Every structure is written in C-alpha cells, then in structure tokens.
Amino acid sequence: MTAIPRLPLSDGHSIPQLGTGIWQIPNEKTGAVVASAIEKGYRLLDGAFIYGNEAGLGEGVRLAGIDRSELFITTKVWNSDHGRNGARAAVARSLDTMGLDYLDLVLIHWPCPKKGHYIETWQALIEMQKEGLTRSIGVSNFNADHLDRIIDETGVKPVLNQIEVNPKMGNGALRAANSDREIVTQAWTPLGEGKNFDFPQVTDVCKRTGKSPAQVILRWHMQLGHSAVPRAANSRHQTENLDIFDFALTENEMTAMGTLDWNARCGPDPLFFEWD
C-alpha cells in the first residue's frame, strides 16, 4: 500500500487526504471496525457526537494500540449544542466519551442558519483551539455566505469544510469557494452511500484498470484534490478503499465522471437543516 498523501491546513497542521467515517456503525461494533481500519493503515477517523459511537471510536483507538500522535481524530458539535456554553460542553463530553485528551479537528456539524448561533459556536471553537483541546477547527455543511460571516466576525478561518461530494453531487461551486478561501474541502458520503456504481463513466474505468467502482470513485476524489472519508464497516471494503494510489483516471475519464453531476443530494440541504 502506498502511503496516504497529506493535505496542508491553513493553521500549519496537515490532514491525511483519505480517511474513514463511522456514521451508522453501531457503538458496540465501532471499536472493532476502528481498530481494523487503523491496523490496515487508516489514520484519519471521522466521528461525531450524533453518530452515538464515540465510546466505540475511543475503544478502537486503544485496541489498535498505536501512538495517539499518529492519528487524526475529528468530531463535530451537533445542532442542539450550538452557542458558546453548548459547544464547550459538547467538546468536553466528546473527549470524555472517547477517553482522549485532545482532538485533531472539531467541526460545527451544520450551520443551522435559522437558529442563528453559528458565530458564537465558532468563537467557542476558537477558544478551545487556543486552550489545546483541539489542534484544528473547521466547519461542515457551510455555504460561502456562512464561511464569510464567521471569517469577517472573528478573523479566524476554518481550515476545512466537510460537505457532500460524490459523482452525483459534485458541489463544484462550493468546492471552489472553499479553495478560494484556502479551506480544504472534505467529501462526506463520497461513495454516494455505495449506490453510484452502475454508470459507464465508472465501469469503463474499472474495465481498463481492473479496479472496483468504489476505488474508481475514491480515486476521482483524490484527483480533484480534496479529502474524503468513506465509511466501510466491512473489512474487505476497508482494504479495497485504501488501494487507490497506484492508478489514475485520464483527463477524459475525469471529464466523463463530471457528467454524472446532477446536483442530486443524498443528504439534506444545509440551508434548511436545523434538526436537533
């Protein structure tokens, strides 16, 4: 396996380009899934309070027995924890549940613009970064206006914006907005929940390279230059998804993949998602 490249973050840290997410993995299975991922070579683990498996994430880290400094662990502040006190309590709770003493990255999970507290929430993340509770801070599901508001009001820009990107939801304008602001894009649901596979734009590359559809799609993400956190509870999928650094899509194949972009979301529209 080739080493996973790292992407620089604007605060001086860096992040593995490819990681793995743990949404929808039951807490009691998460320890084994995370330990297996780390043993195979994953270093970036994408968690969140709302996934209900932060205890399992911490258990997996301990089971793998790897030095904490080699890992890059993300969690996210949930919608009901917005505001200064809520965000501080949420990060303390996540650290406690995982049994860790710092995070690599804390994200605001959704902007919840109607609630209107994402600026205070961002201020709390800035404080917690200064206190060493997290190395880096960022956001998820923010559009360009939300990014500009937090940057204008605090002078601190997020290092990363985790947004939905997969072949059917290219999210190109927002990826460009991130990059214009030196914010790394990270793709959630990068495989379209494993349902984006049956298109000639994908299967033609599979035939040429001998790679699987998931590998072709993940390689497409890597060539677009952003980070991605596919979920794989299945050990075979974990192995397969790491094996994407020994081939490349041609320029024509990248262009063909772009024609699958129908602006079709798997998840909710961040402008309207306020669920607690």
Ligand SMILES: NC(=O)c1ccc[n+]([C@@H]2O[C@H](COP(=O)([O-])OP(=O)(O)OC[C@H]3O[C@@H](n4cnc5c(N)ncnc54)[C@H](OP(=O)(O)O)[C@@H]3O)[C@@H](O)[C@H]2O)c1
């Ligand atoms: N910030 C946000 O709002 C947000 C929203 C959604 C997701 N996320 C993050 O993004 C991560 C990934 O998104 P996701 O979990 O929605 O979906 P995804 O990664 O696009 O797809 C996961 C599905 O693909 C399957 N899969 C994985 N590797 C495969 C392979 N090589 N061949 C065939 N199938 C494969 C998985 O099966 P198995 O599990 O059986 O291996 C699972 O059913 C989440 O876990 C979470 O960390 C963040």
